Amino acid sequence: MILIGFMGSGKSTVAHSLGERMNLPVIDLDKEVVRMTGMEIPEIFKAEGEAGFRKREQEALVQIGGARCIVATGGGVVTYEPSCKLLENMEVPVVYLHADFETLYARIKNDSNRPLVKSREQVRALYEQRLRIYRKTADHEIDCSASVEQVVSSILRIG
Ligand code: S3P
16 A cells, blocks of 8 residues: 655655554655665655655655555655556555644644755645645545554555
8 A cells, every 4th residue: 555645745654554553564655765865855865856855765666666554655655657657567555644734734844854845835735736646646535634643543444
């Protein structure tokens, strides 16, 4: 299963909880990129720009391939066409964790480890651009403004 969604949607937390419940390994794509490059995310953005980061993210996705696991992606993975295609062609459900902008912004606004969190208006523009792509890419949409337990239960009900 692959979790997609905007920053702050709880992809990593939900993935870990799902992994325990489903007895499956969990892969956090951001952590894979950090492991593979030996650099932290803000450093990658600084050295290689967003384009470099997206390429790294796609390489990490290719490595995961069709492994039986829960994957928590980074919020922008769907903005890079080759990564988006990989996600669409994987034979596992892609689940979009959705919440409204204000809920997500409140969760991420003070995080210095996310280079794309700049002004509120910039983050809102990103959110609005991406909404359509998340919905196009996912097989299922789950409301992630609820508690982690509720989100996990809703995902488990998908089957
Ligand atoms: C990004 C989201 C981050 C991380 C990077 C870029 C984005 O992951 O991949 O900072 O473009 O939305 P999270 O969604 O886990 O914060």
